[in-house]
Amino acid sequence: NAGVTQTPKFQVLKTGQSMTLQCAQDMNHNSMYWYRQDPGMGLRLIYYSASEGTTDKGEVPNGYNVSRLNKREFSLRLESAAPSQTSVYFCASSDGRVDIQYFGAGTRLSVL
Amino acid sequence: KNEVEQSPQNLTAQEGEFITINCSYSVGISALHWLQQHPGGGIVSLFMLSSGKKKHGRLIATINIQEKHSSLHITASHPRDSAVYICAVRGNYQLIWGAGTKLIIKP
Numbered sequence A: 001n002a003g004v005t006q007t008p009k010f011q012v013l014k015t016g017q018s019m020t021l022q023c024a025q026d027m028n029h030n031s032m033y034w035y036r037q038d039p040g041m042g043l044r045l046i047y048y049s050a051s052e053g054t055t056d057k058g059e060v061p062n063g064y065n066v067s068r069l070n071k072r073e074f075s076l077r078l079e080s081a082a083p084s085q086t087s088v089y090f091c092a093s094s095d096g097r098v099d100i101q102y103f104g105a106g107t108r109l110s111v112l
Numbered sequence B: 001k002n003e004v005e006q007s008p009q010n011l012t013a014q015e016g017e018f019i020t021i022n023c024s025y026s027v028g029i030s031a032l033h034w035l036q037q038h039p040g041g042g043i044v045s046l047f048m049l050s051s052g053k054k055k056h057g058r059l060i061a062t063i064n065i066q067e068k069h070s071s072l073h074i075t076a077s078h079p080r081d082s083a084v085y086i087c088a089v090r091g092n093y094q095l096i097w098g099a100g101t102k103l104i105i106k107p
Helices: none
Strands: A004-007 A010-013 A019-025 A031-037 A044-049 A065-068 A074-078 A087-094 A107-111 B004-007 B010-014 B019-025 B031-037 B043-049 B052-056 B059-064 B069-074 B083-090 B095-097 B101-106
Touching: A004 A087, A010 A019, A019 A031, A019 A087, A031 A074, A044 A065, A044 A074, A074 A087, B004 B083, B010 B019, B019 B031, B019 B083, B019 B101, B031 B069, B043 B052, B043 B059, B043 B069, B069 B083
Parallel strands: A010 A107, B010 B101
Antiparallel strands: A004 A019, A019 A074, A031 A044, A031 A087, A065 A074, A087 A107, B004 B019, B019 B069, B031 B043, B031 B083, B052 B059, B059 B069, B083 B095, B083 B101
16 A cells, blocks of 8 residues: 655755655645745645645745646646755655645755 | 644664654644654655554654654664654645754664
8 A cells, every 4th residue: 555655755956956856645635735845844835735636835935836747646847946956855645634744755955 | 933843853872772753843733743864865754643642663653732842752662763754744735844862772
């Protein structure tokens, strides 16, 4: 049972490059989330998708775009990476907005 | 002031000790979550509670809604409990996350 799968696990980018972080869940969950985690800070919500076909901004959406491709997949795109986007990114899913969230293993991104 | 405050930030204890990690919040909530982040980075949900107390193995979570405070207790701590423990509260729309408590259990 895979749960929430994120790819890649590690990525190094140069300033200005673009990339897409992929996330897929096999639990038939309605809601999916993208977070970033920086040292000394709690998880901060970037974007979320309450259900297939909908996306909403979270606390720190600037510099990111998302796509809820289908019920399983929720991708996060950095169009023009900046050093301030160096972070660990987590994808999560839940059955509903008040339910327990299940997390992927994270993507460690460095922007040089 | 952060809406979710955890204490202590860091905690080192000997194997077998009783551990308490605290979480205080300043907003109205519908639920509170405790999660564990392993040294490798993986995050696992431990509890979700809105009142009273929950127990799972050696872990106990309590919440006092009136005092806006929750505690996570670990009995008979073990080195494998070493991790970052994170408190998150659900406000109106989204989870508000604490910064985490880093726990190290020495053998």
